[in-house]
Amino acid sequence: MKISKLLLAGIGALALALAANPAEAQKKYDDGASDTEIRIGNTNPYSGNASAYGVIGKTIEAYFKMVNDKGGINGRKINFITYDDGYSPPKTVEMVRKLVEEDKVLFVYQTLGTPSNTAIHKYMNGKKVPQLFVATGASKWGMPKEFPWTMGWQPDYVTEGIIYAKHILANVKDAKIAVLMQNDDYGKDYFGGFKQGLGKDADKIVQVATYEVTDPTVDSQIIQLKNSGANAFFNITTPKFAAQAIKKAHEIGWKPAHYLNNVSASIGAVIKPAGFEAAQGVITAQYIKDPTDGQWKTSPDIVEWTAFMDKYMPQGDKTSTFPVYAYAVTSTLAEVIKRAGDNLTRENIMKQAASLKGVEVPLLLPGIKINTSPTDFYPIQAVQLSRLKGEVFERFGDVLSNEAASQ
Amino acid sequence: MATTVSSTGTEAGIQNVFAFIRRRWLWLLIAFLALLPIIGGKTGYISNFWFLQLSLMIVYAIAVLGLNLLTGFNGQISLGHGAFFAVGAYTAAILIDQAGWPFWATLPMAAVTCFVAGYLFGLPALRLEGHYLALATFALAVAVPQILKYRHFEGFTNGVQGINIFKADPPFGLPLSSDQWMFLVVLAVAVLMFWIARNLLDSRTGRAMTAIRDHAMAASTMGINVPRYKAVVFGISAIYTGIAGALHAIIFEFVSPDSFRFELSIAILVGAVVGGIASLPGAVIGGVFVQMIEKYADALTKKISAAVHLPLELEPWTIYGIALIVLMYTMPTGIAGGLAALWRRMRRS
Numbered sequence: 001m002k003i004s005k006l007l008l009a010g011i012g013a014l015a016l017a018l019a020a021n022p023a024e025a026q027k028k029y030d031d032g033a034s035d036t037e038i039r040i041g042n043t044n045p046y047s048g049n050a051s052a053y054g055v056i057g058k059t060i061e062a063y064f065k066m067v068n069d070k071g072g073i074n075g076r077k078i079n080f081i082t083y084d085d086g087y088s089p090p091k092t093v094e095m096v097r098k099l100v101e102e103d104k105v106l107f108v109y110q111t112l113g114t115p116s117n118t119a120i121h122k123y124m125n126g127k128k129v130p131q132l133f134v135a136t137g138a139s140k141w142g143m144p145k146e147f148p149w150t151m152g153w154q155p156d157y158v159t160e161g162i163i164y165a166k167h168i169l170a171n172v173k174d175a176k177i178a179v180l181m182q183n184d185d186y187g188k189d190y191f192g193g194f195k196q197g198l199g200k201d202a203d204k205i206v207q208v209a210t211y212e213v214t215d216p217t218v219d220s221q222i223i224q225l226k227n228s229g230a231n232a233f234f235n236i237t238t239p240k241f242a243a244q245a246i247k248k249a250h251e252i253g254w255k256p257a258h259y260l261n262n263v264s265a266s267i268g269a270v271i272k273p274a275g276f277e278a279a280q281g282v283i284t285a286q287y288i289k290d291p292t293d294g295q296w297k298t299s300p301d302i303v304e305w306t307a308f309m310d311k312y313m314p315q316g317d318k319t320s321t322f323p324v325y326a327y328a329v330t331s332t333l334a335e336v337i338k339r340a341g342d343n344l345t346r347e348n349i350m351k352q353a354a355s356l357k358g359v360e361v362p363l364l365l366p367g368i369k370i371n372t373s374p375t376d377f378y379p380i381q382a383v384q385l386s387r388l389k390g391e392v393f394e395r396f397g398d399v400l401s402n403e404a405a406s407q
Numbered sequence: 408m409a410t411t412v413s414s415t416g417t418e419a420g421i422q423n424v425f426a427f428i429r430r431r432w433l434w435l436l437i438a439f440l441a442l443l444p445i446i447g448g449k450t451g452y453i454s455n456f457w458f459l460q461l462s463l464m465i466v467y468a469i470a471v472l473g474l475n476l477l478t479g480f481n482g483q484i485s486l487g488h489g490a491f492f493a494v495g496a497y498t499a500a501i502l503i504d505q506a507g508w509p510f511w512a513t514l515p516m517a518a519v520t521c522f523v524a525g526y527l528f529g530l531p532a533l534r535l536e537g538h539y540l541a542l543a544t545f546a547l548a549v550a551v552p553q554i555l556k557y558r559h560f561e562g563f564t565n566g567v568q569g570i571n572i573f574k575a576d577p578p579f580g581l582p583l584s585s586d587q588w589m590f591l592v593v594l595a596v597a598v599l600m601f602w603i604a605r606n607l608l609d610s611r612t613g614r615a616m617t618a619i620r621d622h623a624m625a626a627s628t629m630g631i632n633v634p635r636y637k638a639v640v641f642g643i644s645a646i647y648t649g650i651a652g653a654l655h656a657i658i659f660e661f662v663s664p665d666s667f668r669f670e671l672s673i674a675i676l677v678g679a680v681v682g683g684i685a686s687l688p689g690a691v692i693g694g695v696f697v698q699m700i701e702k703y704a705d706a707l708t709k710k711i712s713a714a715v716h717l718p719l720e721l722e723p724w725t726i727y728g729i730a731l732i733v734l735m736y737t738m739p740t741g742i743a744g745g746l747a748a749l750w751r752r753m754r755r756s
Contacts, residue, residue, distance in 0.1 A: 093661045
């Protein structure tokens, strides 16, 4: 009698467990995800020659603090683990291995720099750990067939290079073009797109100078470019060198039509240090709102961003576009995590990231939306040209998409 | 009666064990390390990342040993051993990546390349003594990353982007991860290299090396061909550091010019001095120091200043600097020398 009661209780418990199971079964976790937490890994240059970008990592950290204060995403807190790699690829390799193998993060997000991401590209795809929304616009991040675990976010450099080339051909008379580029895949990618955009007019490039990211200055390169007699200048540099180039060109009285790549299109980090006077007329391509531009002052996303900066980054520079960028890209990630729901596997994260259709993200320029698909790993593919006038970049012309650029 | 006998028996037994440990501590240590992948891997206490860290420590120990042979035992100063480290690393990476060699076959090749490079560099450098040699080697260390980036070598070196390679999986279906397997390989190579170094130092050649260090003119009078010995020692030293470089490339799976900036040469020198120059155990300590302190001083500084709520912001390398100064004042002959002195004092008292 007693035994049968026990048996009955056992069966009852089993039935309960089975009944509870279907609900449980929908929750799927890989390393780094649980009922209460999602671990995300990152490397950023907090020190070294590219340390101007470090504010991106700090903003992302602050963003997740805000998210966690509001209760997290789907009830889970975000644990954002970020390490300094000093923009040095071997250091990135070591830190990313630590993130994946020691900290056991669900995925790696916004690792910064073309050389650094190149160094971990094969590793991430070999380990099948997402390398999501990397902070570089090299065109190689959008190759879902060969590298299904890697995705970029910002407009790719090739497209941007093409747009500048078209603009020079249409607007600079008898163009003689000088190019300054960082000697790595980032520089080469821009330059490749630029030459593609020039097409048969590629011989209008009269001088190309390169620098290493470890160099102290680019002064001698600028003098060399001036002496080539060029009247148009494509400036493919990271912030510190961009500021040096603008300043030096102004000092030696070289006044070409100056095209500055978007990665350095920051009032706070580049134009201000170089001097506003030196930078008048510099043209760049933008896809996010410049916080110094008065016309956005009352737009809801900038208001939201300003409140965020005041509360979570009180020492942050509100004239720099880098915190804007970080806020926009992390909003995109938050959307991806939200859509992944309780299925927090690495596979599902990539699947969600690759099925964003016309998603609107705060702080992007009007008319620019996020679009991805299993065959399209380029989330943003549109930019708008703008020119520095006074202390702001003034946008002109239409929003140019990839298709428009390659026409 | 019976109890006393048995108790002295266990006492003697314990003493025997201690004596055994004292005599064989080195072998026991190596055996323990060799068993680590099985203990740690199975229980999961030691992650693959930690095996990589341990492997890197051993790799730097070999590199520091190379500089020890040159500076500690032969009296030649080099500020450029990072260059040989780079040559070894790139030799291995290029052979694996482009010629498809198995990883173990690249080690002898790296040794040969580095010996030739070291010997050739050693020959003209012999005319330079002391500080001048230090500066010449320093120039080498500064030049190598630039040479690796040189446009016309890009076909081989892949320029600033560096070369990605993949670690070998363990053979014969051994139940180890590739990090654990490479740890065993690195350990075996290190044991072999240290064994060779000890025998070399115990030989005629070794005595000639130290004689040159202590008094070159006297050594020459005794019939030692000083220039030749110096060049050969330079070559041998380069072999050690080059093999360390090759192992580094293999376990790290990545080489780039930025991996071998001149800071690496300084790190190896600091490792050699801190560990204890002219000491084989010192090289091991130096290797651990290079990997741990150098890599984590930054994080440690942050943690400590956060833990004690320091009102001022410390620079990233503060702990490293303080550790170096304290070490050099308290243990001027390096950690190995300091520990030996401490041991002697304890035994006397």
